[in-house]
Amino acid sequence: MSRRTLAGGLAIAATLTLTPLPATAEQASVAFPSAKFPLGDRPVPTKTATAVTQGIDLYDVKAGTSTDGYTVTVLMPSGRDYGMQSTAETKAAEVEAAGETPSVQKVIRPSVADAPIQTVYMVRVGLWSLEDKKKAEETAKKLKDAGLKVKVDYLGDDGLKTTGPWDVKVVMIDARTFRGSYVSSLGTSVAKRETVSSMAKAKHALVGVNGGFFNIHTDKALRGEPVGASVVAGKLLSEAVPGRSAVILKGHTAKVTELRTTVTATSQDGQKTEVNGVNRAVATDELVLYTEEYGAKTPAGGTDAVLDANGKVLGLRESGAAVAAGTRVLHGNGLAADWLHEHAFQDWTVKVDTKVVDLRTNQALKLTPDLYVIAGNVGLVRNGQVKITAKRDGHDSVNMILRRHPRTLLGVTANGSLILATVEGRNPGVSVGANFQEAAEFMRWLGAKQAVNLDGGGSTAMVVRDKLVNRPSDGVERGVGDALLVLPH
Template sequence: MTRHQKRLGTARAALALFTALGSLAGAALVGAAPAGAAQRGIQIAPGVRYEEFDIAALKGPAHAHVLTVDLRNPRVRLDLLHPGAVAARATVSRQATAQGAVAGVNGDFFNISETQHPGVQATGASVGPAIARGRALKAAVPNGQRFGPALPPGTSTEDVFGVGTDRRARLDGLSLDGSIRTPAGRLPLRGLNQYALPVGSIGAFTSKWGSASRVRATCGTDADRAAPCSTDTYEVTVRGGRVVSTADTPGSGPIAPDTTVLVGREAGAQQLRKFFAGERSEMGVPPAGDRGRVKVKYRLVASASRVPYRFALGGYPVLDDGRPLPGLDARTSAVRTAVGIADRGRRVVLLALDGAPEYRTGLTIAEVASALRELGSVDAFSLDGGGSSTLVAREPGAATVSVRNHPTDGGRERAVPNGIGVFSKR
């Protein structure tokens, strides 16, 4: 088990937003904001505060927008923002408004482009695992299929930030445990609503996937995202526990709530053919001589916590028990989004940098870890950045959220697959 998967240590540092705290790895919070960079704090809702301030960094000042969430307050909670399907995208403000969140930030890295695979469309699905309202939405793609900057040593696409049913935030890893039970035997399940399946595996797609093509799941390899799409694939559609159709290539379109589509590649495709060859139906009626029921089972298993997760999403850890992870990039500056954990998981710090031209150099990942440590975080987790970095929050008395930072895409929000939503009971 890696260090970042251990239980949370005790948070000892106090939150200090508007005080010069000294430099840690080149980043320091400073009290004087440059002209045009307002410095203020607003109570968004009970237990939720928004503030903005400057950070002196390696390549010039960065401007941070921060939400501090007190999970000890019974009126506030965190959950996953998402557009209703894994393979779909929407702006953070749209997701937050649709779900009634009072604030939020963008989330995981995602399948944003497919220039290496002509004719294959990007799915928009996120890289890592995702849990919303206690239910698993998806599992992680192989490390080599990840979009985003290089992972720090010892981390993987299975790493998550989440909040358990005990209302404590923590960092963890979530792996898929699944199987396909058939009358002829049991098959391993190694994918759940993922845009990329491991080589030689079988993955399940449910109604939570959406309508995007499932072809992308059979492209690339575990080590090379740009590798060609597999030519050995097979798809089986199971409805109500019965096989209703098979196909030699993955399909597309919405999946009904009582239906699971199994997609196999290489050895996985060969297993599906062996078990289900000749199983056909017309008009959705199971064929005569069907060999019995098929049951697909899966769950996401935590590496460290025994407490079930209320919500979780992917990214990668940058701070563990008060120490930056070894090998963090200290040279490449960019606009970033990240989340910190303090006070034994009872306080969460959501940070998004401003993408306005005067601040666009941003922070290095090492500086992000240092800044969150200065804000009292003991553990911290990097989320998608660049044009995706967005922080939204309601103005006092407003019914919907507004964007507080300046996204780098000309000030326009980028559509993203998920985010961290802050919810409050009035």
């Protein structure tokens, strides 16, 4: 392993190494593993087990020790904390001009299934113990006063070699003995964000975890909208990002796969057109379907065709109004608005056909009332092997692949048992989180044959019998777009 020495004579690991895991043995049921913890130096974890109900066990797992400290990282002109070697060397010269001693650190971001290895460089100043963060902050202030953009970095977050510690909550649900069901929830509306605690309490859930990403790049009042597929009780409430990981829930079964959705509007005159999205902000010339679950007004500046439950056009209206109970709205602007004016006359019928296709089987899902879908973030494990699909899912940066963050993880075992886990992070000296590779290895260790990363960071939350059992990295539980809930019936 290559190393670079920072000020103070200490060293930072500059590459990531992981100990290979033995193949997980086939099990008749889900059980907590007896092998050593799979991360870091493979310490023996401590665990506390709690029976939640028949077939569901909660494990509070702790492993590793704290040996990481702090450094000051210099930001590149792009705003990132890494760049090409020439850029890093230029920044290092600026640090020297400010009177500090820099280190140019080579960092190798490991390859994943759909993205090759990447080499980048970081500029860092000093190395201090966990107790000496204030000294790191003093150096950071000096560099800022000299005109440099910097941040104080906890080295446990790097994604490089660490001894931990880790603080993990794991729920194991035995497919043989659990008789409840799995559902997804968007809370009171698609547009609104709610805490997992709120959604779990409303449904009397035994267990709840946060779901997939929600759209933080839209209007503040609409940020509960999932980024990816959402099906609640057989109704498509958000379209898929084609090929992105997803979890299909039906009864007490869960399946990890990838999805594609198509929505088509067909007028009674036979004219068809694509519906570009469901319950989200609209772009130019787009046609978007809004359902009564949206919980917000349709966008202003277009045309709404209001449909009853059978597709009858109740009328055209200027957009910017709520979706009434028992109705749906096709909203269009530009060319899409023209289509509505030409093919959605009052009292005509416009049929809206929705299709959700499992890309692993190429079969359409039956949109029955017991079907639920939540969008995953990044695929981690497929058929028992690590297969991280970060690029396909839009997360192939150094920050997403290599750096450690709080994680919410979902896995399915060979016999269909469900594993839910939260890895706490961003808590120096207490828990370092996990990067994608570590998250995948951890889920394999737990026995998952298929696994995905759900939303993480400040969104990571696990609720068991109305109690939040993990520590959110924001300090308080964050409102999220959707949740996976485990119900007693």
